[in-house]
Amino acid sequence: QSALTQPPSASGSPGQSVTISCTRTNSDVGGYKDVSWYQQHPGKAPKVMIYEDNKRPSGVPHRFSGSRSGNTASLTVSGLQADDEADYYCYSYAGSNTWLFGGGTKLTVL
Amino acid sequence: QVQLVQSGGGVVQPGRSLRLSCAVSGFPFSSYDMHWVRQAPGKGLEWVAVISYDGSNPYYGDSVKGRFTISRDNSKSTLYLQMNSLRADDTAVYYCAREFSKVTLFHWGQGTLVTVSS
Numbered sequence: 001q002s003a004l005t006q007p008p009s010a011s012g013s014p015g016q017s018v019t020i021s022c023t024r025t026n027s028d029v030g031g032y033k034d035v036s037w038y039q040q041h042p043g044k045a046p047k048v049m050i051y052e053d054n055k056r057p058s059g060v061p062h063r064f065s066g067s068r069s070g071n072t073a074s075l076t077v078s079g080l081q082a083d084d085e086a087d088y089y090c091y092s093y094a095g096s097n098t099w100l101f102g103g104g105t106k107l108t109v110l
Numbered sequence: 111q112v113q114l115v116q117s118g119g120g121v122v123q124p125g126r127s128l129r130l131s132c133a134v135s136g137f138p139f140s141s142y143d144m145h146w147v148r149q150a151p152g153k154g155l156e157w158v159a160v161i162s163y164d165g166s167n168p169y170y171g172d173s174v175k176g177r178f179t180i181s182r183d184n185s186k187s188t189l190y191l192q193m194n195s196l197r198a199d200d201t202a203v204y205y206c207a208r209e210f211s212k213v214t215l216f217h218w219g220q221g222t223l224v225t226v227s228s
Contacts, residue, residue, distance in 0.1 A: 034213045038155070045205055045221050046147075046155065051214040089155050092213050097160070097169040099145070099213070104154040 002026045002094040004035075004102035011108040017078045020105045022090030024071040032093035035073035037066055038101075040087045049088075050075060077107070085109040112136035112217045114206050119222030122196055132189040132206030132219050140164070140184040143209040146191050148202035149221075156202075159191065160209070174200075196226045 005023045012018035022035055034053050038046035048057055050066035053073060063078045073092075077084050090102040118130040132144070146158040159180040161168045168180045179192040189206050203221040210216035 032212055034211075036214045038215075040155075045218040046215075047218070048210075048214060048216055051216070052211060057216070087154075091155075091157075091215065094157075097167075098171060099157040099160065101147075101155040101157060 001096075001098075002092070002100060004090050004092060004100055006088075006090060006102040006105045008103065009106045009108065011110055012077075012080045013110045014080050014082065016080050017076060018080060018107065019074050019076045020088055020107070022073040022075070022102045024073075024092065033068070033071070035066070035068060035090050035092045037064075037073075037075045038089045038091060039084075040089065042086075046089065080109050082109050112208075114208065114217055114219035116204070116206055116219040116222040119204065119224050121225045121227060123228050124197060124226055126196055127192070127194045128196060128224060129193070130191040130204055130206075130222060130224070132191075134187045134189065134208070137208070137217075139182075139187040144180075144182060144189045145207045145209060145215060146180060146189075147205045147207055147215070147218075148200075149205070150199070150202040153202075158204070161189070193224070196224075198226050200224065201226045 003025045037050040040046045049064050053068040054066045065076045088105045094100040113135045115133045122128045145160045159170045161180045177195045181190045205221045206219040207215035208217040
């Protein structure tokens with residue numbers, strides 16, 4: 001069964017860029033390796049920031065971008081702002097009609 | 111405007127049952143697969159279950175398989191999660207979510223807290 005591994009924390013100063021990784025292990029999921037990324041502020045529902053590896057929903061700032069190389073997906077936040085401080089989760093298909101989230105990364109804006 | 115409005119959470123004793131609801135508006139409910147996701151206090155997101163657009167194919171995470179049942183009423187644009195044999199480790203905020211593509215949950219409910227405690 002697949003697992004998605006994220007670093008527990010990341011940080012950067014305002015204006016800087018930070019990249020969060022999401023690495024898939026046990027990747028027997030056929031062609032469904034695409035990843036989406038979610039931002040979650042405390043006490044709020046998650047919000048999709050990137051879907052299908054690198055697509056940005058309407059209304060999400062261009063400062064958020066995504067990519068994937070093989071079994072590792074990345075979320076990059078450029079021009080960090082205070083409101084970017086949140087938890088970020090990757091999400092993907094795990095095989096056998098199940099899905100999973102990464103463990104989450106707490107992004108701190110210094 | 112897309113809305114997913116959840117109800118049905120609360121405090122329940124171990125071993126008892128609870129049913130969550132998610133009333134949807136703003137998109138053609140019967141055209142989309144729907145998911146439940148939960149988040150234990152202070153923990154990360156955990157995928158719980160999915161049901162196909164027509165209700166014919168439900169699938170579950172290992173931690174809830176055999177105890178939880180996902181269902182939908184397309185005539186009422188409502189998603190359900192029937193939770194039986196509840197345990198303390200089922201305590202979490204439960205979210206309903208609309209699938210956009212196979213690996214994207216585009217819209218989310220506001221979440222509802224389920225507390226399993228004696």
